[in-house]
Amino acid sequence: MTDTFRNRIDLEMTVNGEPIELTVPAARHLIDLLRTDLGLTGSHAGCEHGVCGACTVIVDGETVRGCLTLAAQLQGAEIWTVEGLTESGAIADLQKAFVERNALQCGFCTPGMLASAKVLIERDAVPSREGIREHMSGNYCRCTGYEAIVDAIETTLRGRAGGDAR
Amino acid sequence: MTIRFEDPNRPNSYIGRTVPRPNAGRLVKGRGRYVDDILLPRMVHVAFVRSPYAHARIAAIETSQAKSLSGVLAVFTGRDLAEVCTPWEGRLAHLEGMKTPPQHPLAVERACWVGEPVVAVVGRTRADAEEGAAMVEIEFEALPAVTDIRTALDPETPVIHEAFGDNLCFRKTNEKGEVDRIFAEAHTVVEESFKTARHTGVTLEPRVILADWSEAEGEMTVHVSNQAPHMLQVLLASHLGIPESGVRVICGDVGGSFGVKVHVYPDEVATAAIAKILGRPVKFSSDRLEAFTSDIHARDHEATGRIALDETGRILAFDVDDWTGIGPYSIYPRTSAVEGLQVTNLIGGPYEFDHYRCRTSVVFQNKGICAQYRAVGHPVAVAITEGLVDKAAAQMGLDPVEIRRRNLIRDDAYPRTTAAGLKLEALSHHKSLDALIEAMDYEALRSEQASLREKGVHRGIGIASFIELTNPSPFMYGIGGARISAQDGCTVRMDPDGSVVALTGVTEQGQGTEAITAQIVAEAVGVSPGMVRIVTGDTRVTPFGGGTWASRGAGIGGEAALQAGRAVRGQVLAVAAAMLQANAKDLDIRDGIVVDAGTGAERMPLAEIGRIVYFRGDTLPKGLPRELMQTRHFLTSDYPYAFTNGVQASYVEVDAETGFVKLLKHWCVEDCGRIINPLLVDEQIRGGIVQGLGAALFEEICYDEAGQLLNGTMADYLVPMSGEMPDMIIRHVETPTAESELGAKGAGEAGTAGAPAAVMNAINDAIRPLGGSVTHMPFTPERVLRAIGAIGK
Incomplete structure (x- = not known):
């Protein structure tokens, strides 16, 4: 480990709506900050190089890979993880659809799936199934075969487009 | 008392219904505890x-x-x-x-x-x-380093473990009938070589x-x-x-297991x-x-096979020589010989024929250890079998459906023992094929294929019938001395308020063990599934069991749960009968209330039974049994395994310029016996299919000749992602096993067993007019282009 990575940095950020101040090693990745420093274990490390999407969280409104993002990049950032998205009710309809359609099995990919899907369901247009598949193609699921996930997202999109209550 | 499964309106009819998984709500909130x-x-x-x-x-x-x-x-x-x-x-x-x-x-x-x-x-x-x-x-x-399979036993190849004298871990030939004579005299003989690529489970966790x-x-x-x-x-x-x-x-x-x-x-x-x-x-x-x-790898097989048929397209014999490399050690405690052994058991499994030979040679290599991964040996055997059947059909001018109709074992021909020696209780190949043809509208698909072909679009339809080993008995491992339990147990306990806790030896990795166990216990006791809490995966408290492998959870763990729940029901009714001065036979439990079995009139809530038994036991007759906690264990004994069957179809489009294969649609008809939760079974099949599709098109662990792993990242080892996967139509035939009252067989591996063969046959159906065929997985664009001669061999 080089000395640079031994340096510690002071961070202020908002995580799930709560202001956070902490000091972390400069080498700390966002996923480790969430899991290790903040105890937010809902987000998972799967491949640690940005391919599987298990660590996907929302930073300043965009999905990012927690394993590719250094905490040092996030001074002042607003971060949402599955825990906060659950408590705020922002994706309650999506979560309900996932459960009803059995769009999760082991559940390890699910927090990342939900984060990726959140961005899609907040768009105005309802994409085709191919569009949903394309949007979700950065999130790996070994259990479901994806069809149930696509169905659950489609159901949520339709519900929102139809003005259904969440 | 038996359950009237045929009556969906029977009281407490939770078995057979789609009910949500109790643990899904927690996982979807990020509240898993891995x-x-x-x-x-x-x-x-x-x-x-x-x-x-x-x-x-x-x-x-x-x-x-x-x-x-x-x-x-x-x-x-x-x-x-x-x-x-x-x-x-x-x-x-x-x-x-x-x-x-x-x-x-x-x-x-x-x-x-x-x-x-x-x-x-x-x-x-x-x-x-x-x-x-x-x-x-x-x-x-x-x-x-020893890395090649076929030369592993050559005298000039170095020996990895000197004391053994060679690199052979295990070899077995399964043979019946007069194979050599049949092949010498047969009207049609077709040969092919096959490879299934070494791949791995890639659990996300x-x-x-x-x-x-x-x-x-x-x-x-x-x-x-x-x-x-x-x-x-x-x-x-x-x-x-x-x-x-x-x-x-x-x-x-x-977070995913799959073996x-x-x-x-x-x-x-x-x-x-x-x-x-x-x-x-x-x-x-x-x-x-x-x-x-x-992690364990699997499926590193190379095989040559041939099939003999008479002039009517009737299959007479299979003859297969399978080779597999397993790394330097056999896995503990299951061994790395079982995958090859399964190939020798499963080749030709769906078909009627009398002459059979399959040899497997399991050799050591200096690569990662190969072992049991979802559908152990099945995808290899199904690919070889169905590849040969399709090639024979093409050579004889028979439609792939027609050759299967002529050769699949008749649905009324059970029980029977196959040429490979498998004891089959009851399968439904023809009913399943009929359901598949209807689900995919086969004729319409063939016309679409023909008309598109005239426009230079190369689409193909591939079919693969298969059998799947589930519900293993001690004949799989215990007989060989391994301390791997084939029996399983469940303890069901009624708490004072009438809610129920069930502890099971089978485990949960997301497939729905907790959900189906809750359904079964709910029906057996007579409460709603929401009143049943399931405990899995803790050896300190759960009955000793085998866990979850070989698609045994529902069939074996489920039956133990049924019997344990039934035993608690019996004890509750015995206590209720004493309290109500009634005959236990005249009482039933429905939705948590003791009722008159005949009229349904409510007599007493379970909470009252619980209150009396746990807090005022003095008011019950002395000596009255009142154990509202019962354990039952179950072991299959009539058959070594409960085989299931099914058939899959794949519809693909091959781009003759790029070699890319687009999966358009996939179908599976599967018979896993009694279905406990239709949604969960469908999703097991779908997830299994996609693992098979990965094997067919993407997944390959690559080593160089020195044994260096070349693709140890998820950027280099390709897995199926949502963008490339098709929608999948799932249908069922239900042939319950008579081995248990529940009648459930396994469903966890059917999708993976049949999908690679279906895709292989579909690609070959698409490119046959262009000449060439593919039989070495994964079917990458390069391999497809080489097969059709678009680039050099």
Whole structure:
């Protein structure tokens, strides 16, 4: 480990709506900050190089890979993880659809799936199934075969487009 | 009392219905508790130094630099751990002639594959441990590596384990009838070579273990991402010298398993051994590169096969020579011979014929260890079988559906024993094929294919029938001396308010064990599933069982749950009868209330029974049994296995310019016996199909000739992602097994068993007019282009 990575940095950020101040090693990745420093274990490390999407969280409104993002990049950032998205009710309809359609099995990919899907369901247009598949193609699921996930997202999109209550 | 399954309006009719999984609501909120989420006081982390050589002698190990780091607490070599942990050998006594050498948690004298753990470094944090691991210096003396399957037994090939004299782990020929004569005289003989690529499970959660030894209590507590907690309990106890009752294995949430997590891994045993030495909790969490190099691999098979038919297209014989490379050790305790053995059992499984020969040669290599992964051996056998059947059909001018109709075993021809020696209770190949044809509108699809072909669009339809081994008896492992339990148990307990807790020996990795167990117990006792809480994966409290493998959870664990729930119901009714001065036979329990069986009139809520039994037992007749907690165990005994059957179809489009294969749609008709939860069964099939599609098109662990792993990242090893996967139509035929009252067989592996063959046949159907065919998986664009001659061979 080089000395640079031994340096510690002071961070202020908002995580799930709560202001956070902490000091972390400069080498700390966002996923480790969430899991290790903040105890937010809902987000998972799967491949640690940005391919599987298990660590996907929302930073300043965009999905990012927690394993590719250094905490040092996030001074002042607003971060949402599955825990906060659950408590705020922002994706309650999506979560309900996932459960009803059995769009999760082991559940390890699910927090990342939900984060990726959140961005899609907040768009105005309802994409085709191919569009949903394309949007979700950065999130790996070994259990479901994806069809149930696509169905659950489609159901949520339709519900929102139809003005259904969440 | 029997359950009137045919009546969907019967009381408490939860078996057969789609009800939500009790654990899904927690997981979808990010409230899972996977092993890496668990933090214990005084916990330390272990990282492993792994062999960079496929085969090398360990000449010297220098650890002083690593030990000098402030965050490093201890460093262990193979010799250190050999003092506290005995080695193991993955052998089964009934596999005659099988060889495998002792394997240690850390390599002692030699490293035999790239990724074999050699030195363990314990640090305060994972980063500390990894930093220490980077400072360990090991002097390796490279030895020649054996990597090719077909030349592994040649005299000039180096021998990996000298004492054995050759690189043969196991060889078996399964033969019946007059194979040579039939092939010599047959009207049509078709031959082909096949390869299924070495691939791996790629569970999204890599393997992880947290072991904690309490010397004061003489107890080892192990949190581990595993499918078979009781198996691990007895094996850790055995190798670490602890009584079995002193080892508690807890498998909470498991982030995918698929067979990857049913084996004994050296790094996991090393972690437990280190915990015992240090007397504090030790966590090992595999990273993705470690997963690729040290998780089990599977399906590294090369085979040549031939099929003989008469002039009417009737199959007369199969003759297959299968070769498989399994790495340097046979896996413990299941062995790495079972995959090849399954190939010798399953070739031709759906068909009626009398003459059979299949030999498998299981050879050692200096690559990762191959072992049981979802649908063990099935995708290999189905690809060989269905590839040969389709090639024969094409040669004889028969439609792929027609040749199957002529040869699939008749639905009324059971029970029967196949030429390969499999005992089949009752299957439904023809009904399933009929359902498939209807679901896919086969004729319409053929016309669409024909009209598009005129426009230069190359689409293909591929069909694959299959059988799947489920509900194994002790004939699979126990008979060979392995301490792997084929029976399973369930304890059902009624709490005072009438709610129910069920503890089961089968485990949950997301397939829905908890949901189906709750449904079964709910129906058996007479309460709603919401009143049933399920406990899995803790050897301290659950009945001793086998866990979840070989699609046994529903069929074996489910039957134990049914019988245990029924026993509690009987006790409740006995108490109720005493309280109501009624005859227990005239009472029933419906939705948590004791009722008159005849009229349905409510007599007493379960909460009242609970109140009396637990708090006012003095008011009941002395001596009246009132154990509202009952355990039942179940073991299959009429048949060694409950075979299921099914048929899949794939519709693909091949781009003749790029070689890309687009999966347009996929169908599966499957007969897993009694269906407990239709939605969960469908999703098991879909998930299984996609693992098979990955095998067909993407997945291949690549080694070079020196045994170096070339694609140990998820950027280089391709897995199916949502963009490339098709929608899948699932249909069912239900032929319950008479072995149990529940009648359930397994459904976990059918999708994976048949999908690669269906895709292979579809691609070949598409490119046949262009000449050439593909039989070596995965069917990459390059292989497709070479097959059709668009690029050189």
